[in-house]
Amino acid sequence: MGSILVFNTTAQETRVALVEQGVITEFYVERSRDRSSVGNVYKGRVLRVLPGMQAAFVDIGLERAAFLYVADVYNQHEAYLFDGAPEGEDEIANIPQSRGRTRPTGPIEQRLIEGQEILVQVSKEPIGAKGARVTSHVTLPGRYLVHMPTFDHIGVSRRILEESERDRLKDVVAKHRQPGTGFIVRTASESIPEPQLERDLDYLSNLWREIIKGFDAQPAPALLYEDLDLALRAARDLFTNDVDKLVIDDETEFARVHSFVEKFMPSLVESVVLYQRPEPIFDAYGIEIEIARSLGRKVWLKSGGHIVIDTTEALTAVDINTGKFVGQHTLEDTIVQINLEAVKEIVYQLRLRNIGGLIIIDFIDMEKMSNREKVYAALEERLKTDKAKTNILEISEFGLVEMTRKRVRESLVQTLCEPCFYCEGRGYIKSRESVAYEILREIRRMLPRIEAGEIEVLAHPDVAHLLYDEERDSIEKFEQATAKRIEIKAHPSFHIEQFEVMPVEKIG
Secondary structure, X not given: OOEEEEEEEOOOEEEEEEEEOOEEEEEEEEEOOEOOOOOOEEEEEEXXXXXXXXXXXXXXXXXXXXXXXXXXXXXXXXXXXXXXXXXXXXXXXXXXXXXXXXOOOOOHHHOOOOOOEEXXXXXXXXXXXXXXXXXXXXXXXXXXEEEEOOOOOEEEOOOOOOHHHHHHHHHHHHHXXXXXXXXXXXXXXXXXXXXXHHHHXXXXXHHHHHHHHHHHHOOOOEEEEOOOOHHHHHHHHHOOOOEEEEEEOOHHHHHHHHHXXXXXXXXXXXXXXXXXXXXXXXXXXXXXXXXXXXXXXXXXXXXXXXXXXXXXXXXXXXXXXXXXXXXXXXXXXXXXXXXXXXXXXXXXXXXXXXXOEEEEEEOOOOOOHHHHHHHHHHHHHHHOOOOXXXXXXXXXXXXXXXXXXXXXXXXXXXXXXXXXXXXXOOOOOOOHHHHHHHHHHHHHHHHHHOOOOEEEEEEOXXXXXXXXXXXXXXXXXXXXXXXXXXXXXXXXXXXXXXXXXXXXXXXX
C-alpha cells in the first residue's frame, strides 16, 4: 500500500491526512472561522521597539500584535548574503529565517522606529497567549519553486540526489530569475521541463511585484497576500509523485482541487478521486481512530509497554514505561527492546501531534553505553523522516534525551482541544476531602463573628455528601459548642472546589 492524501471537507472545517503505508504520518485541520495566517504578507506598523529584547511589536491587523526579532528585519539598503546556506529545503516551513544571513549591521533601535510602516510575513501563527512571529524576509511558495525576494541565492532540495539534475535545475533558475533575487527548487521540480519551471518562476515574480504595489497603495495595517487555504495548500505541498491518489469526499471541493491540480500539475490530475461511499471517509481509512488516540496522554506499544506524553508551557516530556511487557531474556535486553519500540512511536506521535519546542524524552535507564548509543542512533534515524527541523543531544547518564522540534503552528491538541474549564488546565483538582476540610476551617473562622442562629453551607453534591456522612461528627461538635445550627445543602451546578458559607437571618 502506497501513500494516500485524504480530504474530509465540511462547511465548518477541512481536515487533511497523509497516509503512508497504511499509517497516518501528517494531519492538518483548518476551520473556516479560524484560518491559519502563516504565509500571509502584511503591511504593518511598528508599535513598540524593545532594545532589551532586540525585537519589536508590529500591528498587522490581527487580535494580538506580531513579534519581529532583529535577525528577521530586512533593510533594502543593506546587503544580505547567503554564505553557508543550505542547499535547499523541501518544506516551506523549514526555510530558515535567519540562518546563513549576515548579522544585522546595528541594533533594532537603529533599524526600526515606532510608527514605521514595514512589510512582513507571518512565519509562526499565534500560539496560546503569544502573538504571531513575523519576518520581513518574505518567501512565496509555488508548486516547483519557492521565491525569496530578499536573498541572492539558488538552492535545490536535498531530496534531489542526482548531481546532473541539480545542476540543470540551478541553470534553469539562474537563466530566468531577476538578478539579486533568490529561489529554492522544490523536490517536485525533479525532471520537470524548463517551460513549466519558467511559468512557476514568472508567476512568483509577478506575485511579488503585486505585493510591492499593494504596499505602496494601502494604509497599514493591511493584508497584501493571503496564502492558499488548507485544501489547495495540501495539494500544492503534499501531492507529489510519491502519493498514489488524492481522495476528497465533497463534490464542490473536489472540483476546486481538481481544477487546481489540472492547472499546476496536469500529470497528477487522474489521481484526484471523489469519494462516494456512504461510510465517512476518515472512518473508512481508519483515520478517526488514530486522531482520538493522538489526543490521549498514554499511548500503548504493541509489546505491552507504553509512553506518556505531558505538555507544559515550557516543554513536552515523554516518559517510557515497561507496562505489561516482561521480556524473555535479561532485564537489560527487555529495557533496550522497549526503548527501541518507543523510539518509533515517539517520532510518529511528534509528527502526528505536531509537537514543537523543547522535548525531553525519559528512556528507561540502560547500564551499557553500547545500548544507549544503539537507542540514540535509532532515534536519529527515525527523525530523518520528519520534515520539521530537529536538533537532538545524546542520551545522558540518566537516560534523558533533550531535543527541539521547530514549531510553526499549534499542536494537534491545541487545535482540537481547549483548557479544561473544570481544572483550569492544571490536569488535577482538589479532592472532595480537601474541599470538605476547607469548609470546616471556614466555618470555624466565621463562627465567632456570626450572630445568626443558623449557618448555611452550599457545596458540590460529592462534598456535601461527605460532610453529611463521614464528617457529621465534626458538624455536630460545632453545633453543640456554639448553639448554632449548620445546614448542608448540595448545589449540583457548583464546581467541586466551590462552596459558600453564610449566616441565615430569621425573618419575623
